[in-house]
Amino acid sequence: MSNPNIVSKPTIEDILAPKPTARPRIYAYAIADAAHHGQLKVGQTTRDVKRRVAEQLKTAAIQNFTIALDEPAERDDGSIFTDHEVRAALVKKGFEKVTLEWVRCTVADVATVLAELRTGQRLGGTHHETFGLRDEQLDAVNKTQDYYRSIWAEDANAVPRFLWNTKMRFGKTFTTYQLAKRLQTKRVLVLTFKPAVEDAWASDLENHVDFDGWQYLSRSTGGDPTQIDRAKPVVYFGSFQDLLGRDAAGNIKPRNEWLHAVNWDLVVFDEYHFGAWRDTAKELFEGEDDAVAKKEAKLEYAGELDGINEDLTVLSIAETDFLPITTRAYLYLSGTPFKALATGEFIEEQIFNWTYTDEQRAKAAFAATHPDKRNPYGALPQMRLLTYQMPDELLAIASGGEFDEFDLNAFFEAKGTGDVAEFKHKSDVQKWLDIIRGGYAAQSAELLKTGTRPPFPYSDVRLLPYLQHSFWYLPNVAACQAMANLLAERHNTFWLGYQVIMAAGAAAGIGLEALPPVRRAIGSGFDTKTITLSCGKLTTGVTVAQWSAILMLRNLKSPESYFQAAFRVQSPWSIKNPNGDNPNEEEILKPVCFVFDFAPTRALRQLSEYGIGLSPNETNPENAVRDLVAFLPVLAFDGANMTQIDAGGILDIAMAGTSATLLARKWESALLVNVDNGTLRRILDSPEAMAAVERIEGWRSLGDNVIETIINKSEKVKDLKTKAKDGELTDKEKKELSKVDPIVKTIFQSI
Numbered sequence: 061m062s063n064p065n066i067v068s069k070p071t072i073e074d075i076l077a078p079k080p081t082a083r084p085r086i087y088a089y090a091i092a093d094a095a096h097h098g099q100l101k102v103g104q105t106t107r108d109v110k111r112r113v114a115e116q117l118k119t120a121a122i123q124n125f126t127i128a129l130d131e132p133a134e135r136d137d138g139s140i141f142t143d144h145e146v147r148a149a150l151v152k153k154g155f156e157k158v159t160l161e162w163v164r165c166t167v168a169d170v171a172t173v174l175a176e177l178r179t180g181q182r183l184g185g186t187h188h189e190t191f192g193l194r195d196e197q198l199d200a201v202n203k204t205q206d207y208y209r210s211i212w213a214e215d216a217n218a219v220p221r222f223l224w225n226t227k228m229r230f231g232k233t234f235t236t237y238q239l240a241k242r243l244q245t246k247r248v249l250v251l252t253f254k255p256a257v258e259d260a261w262a263s264d265l266e267n268h269v270d271f272d273g274w275q276y277l278s279r280s281t282g283g284d285p286t287q288i289d290r291a292k293p294v295v296y297f298g299s300f301q302d303l304l305g306r307d308a309a310g311n312i313k314p315r316n317e318w319l320h321a322v323n324w325d326l327v328v329f330d331e332y333h334f335g336a337w338r339d340t341a342k343e344l345f346e347g348e349d350d351a352v353a354k355k356e357a358k359l360e361y362a363g364e365l366d367g368i369n370e371d372l373t374v375l376s377i378a379e380t381d382f383l384p385i386t387t388r389a390y391l392y393l394s395g396t397p398f399k400a401l402a403t404g405e406f407i408e409e410q411i412f413n414w415t416y417t418d419e420q421r422a423k424a425a426f427a428a429t430h431p432d433k434r435n436p437y438g439a440l441p442q443m444r445l446l447t448y449q450m451p452d453e454l455l456a457i458a459s460g461g462e463f464d465e466f467d468l469n470a471f472f473e474a475k476g477t478g479d480v481a482e483f484k485h486k487s488d489v490q491k492w493l494d495i496i497r498g499g500y501a502a503q504s505a506e507l508l509k510t511g512t513r514p515p516f517p518y519s520d521v522r523l524l525p526y527l528q529h530s531f532w533y534l535p536n537v538a539a540c541q542a543m544a545n546l547l548a549e550r551h552n553t554f555w556l557g558y559q560v561i562m563a564a565g566a567a568a569g570i571g572l573e574a575l576p577p578v579r580r581a582i583g584s585g586f587d588t589k590t591i592t593l594s595c596g597k598l599t600t601g602v603t604v605a606q607w608s609a610i611l612m613l614r615n616l617k618s619p620e621s622y623f624q625a626a627f628r629v630q631s632p633w634s635i636k637n638p639n640g641d642n643p644n645e646e647e648i649l650k651p652v653c654f655v656f657d658f659a660p661t662r663a664l665r666q667l668s669e670y671g672i673g674l675s676p677n678e679t680n681p682e683n684a685v686r687d688l689v690a691f692l693p694v695l696a697f698d699g700a701n702m703t704q705i706d707a708g709g710i711l712d713i714a715m716a717g718t719s720a721t722l723l724a725r726k727w728e729s730a731l732l733v734n735v736d737n738g739t740l741r742r743i744l745d746s747p748e749a750m751a752a753v754e755r756i757e758g759w760r761s762l763g764d765n766v767i768e769t770i771i772n773k774s775e776k777v778k779d780l781k782t783k784a785k786d787g788e789l790t791d792k793e794k795k796e797l798s799k800v801d802p803i804v805k806t807i808f809q810s811i
Contacts, residue, residue: 072704075444075652075693076515079525079608082106082647083586084140084635088129088170089113091122099162102150102170104133104143106638106647128167131174134584138606140635141177149173191268194436196422197235200224200412205242207409208389221390223406226414228627229440232393233264236328237271239391240293245325248295249387252330261297261330286318324387331393408677415674416443416627420691434646439632441608441653445667446515447660448697450492451500457488466659469535469615474542481541489546492658496611497554514702515695517609517656518554526608526654529582531592533599533625535614540564540593547591555591563594574598582606585633599625605633609654615662619670622663629653660696664705665714667694671707682707 087109088100105112109130117125133140143161150173151157156164193201204222211220226232240248250261265276271293277285278297288294296319392406423437450466458470471492473484483489494500498519517523534540544562547555559581568574574597581590585606592598592607595614607629616622633650657663668681671688678684686707694705696713705713 069690069704070693072695072702075695075704076520076522077652078522080647080649080651081525082635082638082649083584084133084638084647085109086129086131086133086141086143086146086170086174087113087127088167089125089127092124092126096162099158099164100128100167100170101162102143102147103161104637104639106635112639129170131171132584134586135178136583137579138582138584138604140584142637145177146170146173149177193235193238194231196414196418197231197238200226200235200414201239201242203412204239204391208243219387219389221392221406221410223392223394223411224414225394225411227395227416227419228630229419229632230414232330233260234268236391236393237264237268237274237295240295240326241270243326243389245388246290246293247322247324248293248326248328249319249322249324249385250295250297250328250330251300252297261295265295320385322385324385325389327385327387327390329390329392331395413674416630417674417687417691424691438646439634439648439650441630441632441650443626443630443653443655443692445655445657445663445692445694446517446697446702447657447663447694448495448516449660449699450495450658451699454488454491457485465661467615468613468659472535472539472543472613474536474538476538476542478541479545481538481545483539483542483546486542486546489543493546493552493555496656499554514697517611517654523609523654526650526652528608529585529588529590529592529604529606530609530611531594531598531607531628532611533614534564534593534595536595537565539613540595543593558589558591561590561592563592563597568597572602575602575604578604599628602628603631604628605631605650607631607653608633608650609656612655612657612659612663615659616666619666619673622666623670626655629655660698661713664694664696664710667692668710668714682711685710 084104084106086102086104088102090096090100103112109127113125113127117123133142135141147157147161147163150163150165150169153169153173155169158164204224207222208220211218224230224232224235236250262276262278262281265271265274273292275288275292275294276297277283277288277294285294285296298319419437419440420442423435423440423442426433426435426437454471455466458467458473459465471485472489474481475484476482491500496517496519498513498516515523517527532543534543540562541564544560546552547558547560550556561578561581562568563574563578568577574594578590578592578598582588582604592604598604610626610629612622612626616625630653633648635647635649637645638647639645655663667688668685671685672678672681675684675687678687689705689707689710694710695702696705697703
């Protein structure tokens with residue numbers, strides 16, 4: 061039996077697989093007989109409704125049916141509702157559910173419920189979810205409980221601390237509650253840097269049968285926490301800045317005094333990223349205007365905490381030094397705790413890891429071992445990174461750094477505001493727009509020499525469906541405004557087909573205020589095409605299922621910032637039970653997602669650092685990167701060819717600006733016929749470069765000492781041609797020139 065943990069290397073065709081098309085619909089039909097009088101059968105499907113209903117009724121040979129309703133199952137905000145929700149809403153209104161999917165109601169009644177669901181009305185829920193823990197969630201609970209017990213066995217009064225390093229979609233809220241239940245806790249305090257995450261903490265507790273009878277309180281829910289039922293478990297959710305803040309005199313806020321009097325069983329720090337989160341938040345928003353950037357960063361990392369602890373990286377000291385409450389144990393939840401791991405904030409026994417590679421490995425393993433079952437990881441898209449080397453004429457505009465790499469911030473530099481904002485290198489940015497849709501004439505002519513057509517984002521038919529809704533990450537507000545203006549110019553007919561959303565600047569709002577315009581523009585996502593322009597907004601804590609691609613158009617220093625933004629497009633987009641008759645079926649609308657980067661060296665350096673950061677105990681960097689790229693394939697366009705890069709090549713590029721694979725492909729490319737003596741001398745002087753080119757079969761076939769031969773003969777030709785201009789060549793020299801010049805040209809073309 062094959063090992064499900066061994067993943068075969070995908071081909072370029074696999075990486076650029078076509079995007080599935082499916083759209084959910086709610087239908088209702090009636091049967092004209094006495095048994096079904098006054099009733100409607102309400103269901104859902106992603107197929108043709110007429111065909112679906114015909115299939116249902118074919119076995120019973122029923123002909124006297126009428127399809128009374130066929131409507132999209134989509135809300136105005138782009139989310140999807142199911143036939144179960146429609147029937148539940150009808151029952152809640154008092155209509156009789158006769159049997160299974162049959163309800164005694166009229167078409168108008170169903171249409172009314174659909175209108176309510178589309179406008180975002182949420183049905184009041186009680187505890188109805190019954191799903192259990194996934195294997196990795198159970199592992200997290202077991203490992204944490206075992207560690208707590210081991211500490212308590214040594215010292216009954218000790219207060220252990222544990223870290224869950226888990227990427228988004230792990231299900232940390234549900235798993236935390238299961239840990240709390242396992243520990244038989246009665247008092248759970250959840251403290252967060254990001255109050256916006258409250259919805260998940262509330263819904264998981266209020267909707268799952270395992271927590272029936274538990275109480276949920278927060279500042280937004282109201283109620284008096286001192287009047288709760290003390291016999292039942294209670295969870296209190298609050299932000300650091302609200303619960304731990306003090307008044308002007310330095311005293312605890314009166315409304316929070318009860319908090320310090322409770323002996324908590326478990327205190328949870330959610331979205332806890334240590335001091336690293338400050339740096340990441342600041343970098344993510346540094347393109348915004350100063351006032352907006354401060355507000356955004358403050359919202360992200362709770363700026364009010366400055367008065368409590370100036371530097372959160374010192375939390376290696378006891379929590380009681382900054383948190384004046386008592387508890388039996390601490391649980392830290394984080395998605396990017398690189399600094400915590402690197403500085404030994406927690407030891408290995410105190411950490412549970414669940415990374416992108418763990419998730420994708422589990423997805424592949426489940427598919428291999430349970431091909432006939434619904435894959436619980438199936439809707440989580442696999443990421444692909446595509447990098448593009450820009451033409452020399454654009455590189456000349458904005459290059460710099462250790463490897464003379466493309467400076468995105470300089471290239472997309474802009475001035476002005478609003479309608480008059482404009483790129484400093486406007487004509488070159490226009491060329492870039494033409495390049496990414498495969499329409500730049502100069503480059504197209506060059507590529508004809510290679511006989512290939514590389515997959516540019518907005519030209520390749522395999523990529524275009526994933527760019528129906530994309531996120532463009534630019535350096536600053538001026539660049540976003542300039543891009544919006546350029547895309548709207550009349551000659552850019554291709555780009556006029558996309559609705560451009562300006563999610564940058566003060567006018568876009570702070571935090572989640574920038575999200576509604578994006579939701580409205582995208583709608584269900586099936587019939588619209590959008591480009592969201594941002595220089596920081598919506599890069600954290602936001603889920604837009606329809607985003608399938610991000611274009612990295614700015615320099616980012618840290619892998620935390622880079623992948624914090626990149627993972628915005630990795631949110632799942634799927635339809636569960638698409639035909640309403642199989643709860644284990646799931647229609648995946650976004651199996652993969654894409655990151656496009658136009659500064660290859662910098663992008664691959666971020667990737668390598670991210671892979672190494674995720675595996676702090678791996679001594680071999682190549683193994684750490686190999687583990688990541690097994691599930692995050694990388695394609696690199698070097699100006700001539702699109703090549704898949706392995707872990708070794710990624711590290712080579714990150715450290716040296718190129719790899720043996722790309723160098724080999726470049727030597728074999730028909731574009732590289734203008735190699736000059738300066739290039740050859742630099743190769744000759746570099747042992748590493750010579751070792752790389754000598755591994756190329758086409759190079760070895762030219763024989764020994766070929767570089768010295770080329771340099772000597774080409775310089776001889778140059779001298780003779782210079783002398784010929786003055787008319788001083790002898791007959792012997794003329795004969796030598798006519799003999800040597802073709803030889804040199806032939807050798808240059810050969811390499």
